[in-house]
Amino acid sequence: MMNRNDLRRADINLLVVFESMMHERNVSRVGEKLFLGQPTISSALGRLRLMFDDPLFIRAGRLMQPTSRAEEIFSNLGPALDSIAAALSRCQAFNPATSEATFHIGLSDDVEYALLPSLLRGLRIEAPNMTLVVRRADHWHMSQLLASGEISLGISHTQELPANARRKSLRPMRPMLLRADNRPGELGLEDFCQRPHAVVSSMGNVLDDSDRALDLIGRQRKVVLTVPQFSALPVLLADSDMLAIVPDYVAYAMAGVGGLRAQCAPLVLPEQELALVWRGTTHNDPGERWLRARCSVFLGEPLVLAVAS
Numbered sequence: 001m002m003n004r005n006d007l008r009r010a011d012i013n014l015l016v017v018f019e020s021m022m023h024e025r026n027v028s029r030v031g032e033k034l035f036l037g038q039p040t041i042s043s044a045l046g047r048l049r050l051m052f053d054d055p056l057f058i059r060a061g062r063l064m065q066p067t068s069r070a071e072e073i074f075s076n077l078g079p080a081l082d083s084i085a086a087a088l089s090r091c092q093a094f095n096p097a098t099s100e101a102t103f104h105i106g107l108s109d110d111v112e113y114a115l116l117p118s119l120l121r122g123l124r125i126e127a128p129n130m131t132l133v134v135r136r137a138d139h140w141h142m143s144q145l146l147a148s149g150e151i152s153l154g155i156s157h158t159q160e161l162p163a164n165a166r167r168k169s170l171r172p173m174r175p176m177l178l179r180a181d182n183r184p185g186e187l188g189l190e191d192f193c194q195r196p197h198a199v200v201s202s203m204g205n206v207l208d209d210s211d212r213a214l215d216l217i218g219r220q221r222k223v224v225l226t227v228p229q230f231s232a233l234p235v236l237l238a239d240s241d242m243l244a245i246v247p248d249y250v251a252y253a254m255a256g257v258g259g260l261r262a263q264c265a266p267l268v269l270p271e272q273e274l275a276l277v278w279r280g281t282t283h284n285d286p287g288e289r290w291l292r293a294r295c296s297v298f299l300g301e302p303l304v305l306a307v308a309s
Contacts, residue, residue, distance in 0.1 A: 014051065015077060017044040022074045023148040025063040033150070081281065094286035096127035101287050103130065106137025106145050106154035109202065110173075110246070111274070111299070113230045114253035115155075119298045126294065138202045146279055152288055153278035155295065164280030168292070171301035175209070175269040176251035178244045180237040180259045187243070189219070189266040196224040198236060198244045204228070210245050213269050234258040245269070274299075 020030045021041075031041045049056055052073060057064035066074070094101075107116060112134065123130060137145050139159050145151045147162040157173060179187060187195075199208055206223050214220055225236065230250055237244060238258035246254070251262035276295055282288040 011047070014044050014048050015081065017041060018048055018056070018070075019074070019077060019081060020149070021045070021057060021064060022066060022070065025057075025065065027064065033148070094290055096130065096290055098129065099127055099287065100129045101131070102133060103153075103287070103291055104133045104135065104151045105291075106135045106142055106151040106156070108138045108142075108156035109136065109200070109229045109231075110250050111155045112136065114247070114250045115299050119295065122298045123294060140203065142277065146277065149279070149281075152282045153276065153292060153295070155274065155276055155299065157272045158275050158277050161277055162279075166278050166280060166283055168276045168296065170274045170276050170296065170299050171249075173272040173274050174248040175245050175265055175271070176248045176262050177265045178233065178237060178246055178251055178254060178260050178262055180239065180261075181241050182259075186263050187266055192243065192266045193219050193221050195222075196240075196242045197221050198225040198227065198233065198242050199223050200228070200230050200233065200244070200246065201226055202228050208245075209270050210265075210267075213267055217267070230254075234260055247274075 017030065017034065017036075020033055021027075024030050024033065027038055027041050027045075030036075031038050034041075045057065052069065054069040055067055056070045056073075057066055059065075116134070120132070123132070135145060135151055137151060137154050137156060139157050142154045142156050142158055143161050143165075146154060146165055155170065158167065161167060177187060177192070193214070197210075199206060201208065204226055206226055211221065211223075225242065227233070227236065230246065233244055233246070234254055234257040236242065237260060245265060248262075254260050255262045276292060276299075278288065278292060
């Protein structure tokens with residue numbers, strides 16, 4: 001077993017290359033991610049093979065498949081690198097007013113459209129020299145982007161996450177109905193089922209929670225359009241009788257745009273949860289902790305204070 005004196009011959013940069021290769025399985029992609037040339041990555045792999053006395057990765061077509069020894073090393077390396085990153089981060093101060101840090105974040109389309117503007121306004125006041133790099137990251141891709149390190153935190157409805165990821169609830173996602181017609185009053189269930197519907201789905205799904213809720217009461221609706229992003233809805237719904245079910249914060253952001261108005265859906269629909277998720281490696285990083293705290297403040301559900309009469 002390696003003792004602590006042996007650590008003097010270990011290069012932490014090589015371990016970062018190893019971790020990236022375990023995620024990407026491709027020399028070119030690792031080079032792009034780490035901003036290193038392919039010869040440098042190949043040289044690092046050669047040194048890693050000598051360090052661990054194992055081939056580590058075997059070429060299989062375009063991919064580099066890890067050996068069983070590489071899998072064993074990786075299972076122990078992740079927590080170790082997390083601990084090193086946490087220890088180093090505690091030595092660094094973070095002042096948002098003067099920081100020129102760059103943060104890589106993943107946002108689902110609904111968050112990018114409806115909530116990013118308010119987040120950005122707040123961050124620009126408190127950290128004017130900070131840079132945000134935003135990646136589109138719905139719940140299908142969030143786990144992969146976190147695991148590969150392409151983003152340090154994400155905001156979306158989330159499902160499965162990497163083993164070392166952390167999660168915090170931000171607010172409920174209450175479904176609301178969007179419409180652009182001029183008919184007075186609330187839309188009832190009968191009209192809801194008769195009118196054409198537009199669905200927002202990054203995966204092109206036609207059916208969603210609304211269809212499953214209707215099926216439970218023996219009803220159906222007609223979906224005539226599926227689009228990949230929420231920003232298309234105002235133009236598409238304008239001057240039409242189409243309807244769309246969207247999260248409440250999207251509905252409020254779109255109300256008044258292109259004549260759109262929001263109302264409660266005429267049936268009971270399940271609520272989901274908007275969550276903040278982040279990599280375990282960044283849990284104790286002062287800058288990342290500050291950004292997560294500001295996301296919680298700016299994106300959490302606004303408090304409604306009761307006023308005594």
